[in-house]
Amino acid sequence: MSLLKVENLDVSFVLSDSTVQAVNGVSFELERGRTLGFVGESGSGKSVTAQAIMGLVAGENVELTGSVWFDGNAIDYEDEKSLRSIRGQEIAMVFQDPLSSLHPFYKVGDQIAESYLVHHTGAKKAEALEEAVKVMTEVGIPSPKTRINDYPHQFSGGMRQRIMIAMALINRPKLLIADEPTTALDVTVQAQILQLLKRLQKENNMAIILITHDFGVVSEVCDDVIVMYAGKAVETASADEIFKSPEHPYTKGLLDSLVGNQDMDSELIPIPGTPPSAADLPSGCSFAPRCTWANKDGMPCDSKAPALVETSSHHSSACFLPASGRSKLLERKSAK
Ligand SMILES: Nc1ncnc2c1ncn2[C@@H]1O[C@H](COP(=O)(O)OP(=O)(O)OP(=O)(O)O)[C@@H](O)[C@H]1O
Ligand SMILES: [Mg+2]
Structure with a gap:
């Protein structure tokens, strides 16, 4: 099937x-x-x-x-x-325009954690942030423990795209x-992003x-x-x-x-x-x-x-x- x-x-x-x-x-x-x-x-x-x-x-x-x-x-x-x-x-989606799907005024860690919390009702914020750090590590964002506190504009285009992918992957979609x-x-x-998608x-x-x-x-x-x-x-x-x-x-x-x-x-x-x-x-x-x-x-x-x-x-x-x-x-x- x-x-x-x-x-x-x-x-x-x-x-x-x-x-x-x-x-x-x-x-x-x-x-x-x-x-x-x-x-x-x-x-x-x-x-x-x-x-x-x-x-x-x-x-x-x-x-x-x-x-x-x-x-x-x-x-x-x-x-x-x-x-x-x-x-x-x-089913998760990475949209065509990363800037329009990331909120400029919220820390990226919170935004990634949020997509976890939406589907894990009852989960604590701390657990969601831990998951966010884990998935940021997987998509190759350096120093994720400190970077969860940064805002989207503090990342390069390639790193922002990784954040979008992290957000999509945090719930392990099929x-x-x-x-x-x-x-x-x-x-x-x-090339790096494509390699990353293949690996994940x-x-x-x-x-x-x-x-x-x-x-x-x-x-x-x-x-x-x-x-x-x-x-x-x-x-x-x-x-x-x-x-x-x-x-x-x-x-x-x-x-x-x-x-x-x-x-x-x-x-x-x-x-x-x-x-x-x-x-x-x-x-x-x-x-x-x-x-x-x-x-x-x-x-x-x-x-x-x-x-x-x-x-x-x-x-x-x-x-x-x-x-x-x-x-x-x-x-x-x-x-x-
Ligand atoms: N909300 C909408 N209202 C009216 N027309 C729309 C809407 N969304 C898309 N379209 C039209 O539907 C058609 C297909 O659009 P679509 O965005 O799927 O193209 P695409 O293949 O993704 O193009 P691109 O490579 O530029 O992203 C286009 O003619 C577009 O103008
Ligand atoms: Mg399109």
């Missing part, structure tokens, strides 16, 4: 003049101890997917459908009480959702969802990948497969536009154009307006949205033309 199962997740925000379709039919499963990466350009629905799993997208203007199972049970998002017991304890945990950090600190994952057999727009991060830590485009999962596979044989033209485009991912004498090839607005998605395949293969060979790309289908074992892509078909088209073209 998988630890997390998400089925057909749809999230829309109804605004006064438009409806933003942020997540559109996303389904996936995640096993214990594994790391799943969500990659995709800005606005593709990565954070909203994560927030929806945590039960954090709510409000009158939100339309949300789909099901989420955790540890064998369907999460009831209407039941605030059970949601509170899952959130922060069973699943950690980390939304761009290293984006704001320089490369060496980034091993120690606790924790599953991780890692949201990133950086394929370098994916290759470093992820077992499996979901490539998101305009609210949809357009390709899913193991990280190895994604790099070795990308199926979807969007994934291929992302990989081709990476520095260091091309021959010495070839140039970086950026994907032309920009993603569509989530408030005004094309009627067919959302990627069609940017895709060099769109409508080739009689494919209905402008009028029909391709479903995510398995192209090989544990590898799925949402494109009418599989990579093998594209090679054939190229051969035919060069034979002419």
Whole structure:
């Protein structure tokens, strides 16, 4: 049984003049101890997917459908009480912007201890602080016994990120959702944080969802990948497969536009154009307006949205033309 199962997740925000379709039919499963990466350009629905799993997208203007199972049970998002017991304890999240989730006027030790106390009713403050020191040590914050008395601004960006991770880990969650945990950090600190996540994952057999727009991060830590485009999962596979044989033209485009991912004498090839607005998605395949293969060979790309289908074992892509078909088209073209 998988630890997390998400089925057909749809999230829309109804605004006064438009409806933003942020997540559109996303389904996936995640096993214990594994790391799943969500990659995709800005606005593709990565954070909203994560927030929806945590039960954090709510409000009158939100339309949300789909099901989420955790540890064998369907999460009831209407039941605030059970949601509170899952959130922060069973599933913890490290948010995209660490400064906005740390309170500037409270000592970091108290803030970390607080996330322990929320889920350990009856525990003494002293015990919570002891746990805070322990988890700060685990995430590599030097002199934690004195540093619990410092305020967030007294830490560097990398150390603040460790504090966020400590806060998420203090209740030993089964699943950690980390939304761009290293984006704001320089490369060496980034590598340290990723190593840290990997180590902590091993120690606790924790599953991780890692949201990133950086394929370098994916290759470093992820077992499996979901490539998101305009609210949809357009390709899913193991990280190895994604790099070795990308199926979807969007994934291929992302990989081709990476520095260091091309021959010495070839140039970086950026994907032309920009993603569509989530408030005004094309009627067919959302990627069609940017895709060099769109409508080739009689494919209905402008009028029909391709479903995510398995192209090989544990590898799925949402494109009418599989990579093998594209090679054939190229051969035919060069034979002419
Ligand atoms: N509360 C909201 N109200 C209206 N629209 C929203 C809201 N939150 C997100 N959106 C929209 O939903 C879409 C998906 O947003 P999301 O934050 O999930 O993107 P993302 O993939 O995480 O991007 P980034 O890489 O920039 O973090 C975007 O078009 C965004 O503008
Ligand atoms: Mg985001």
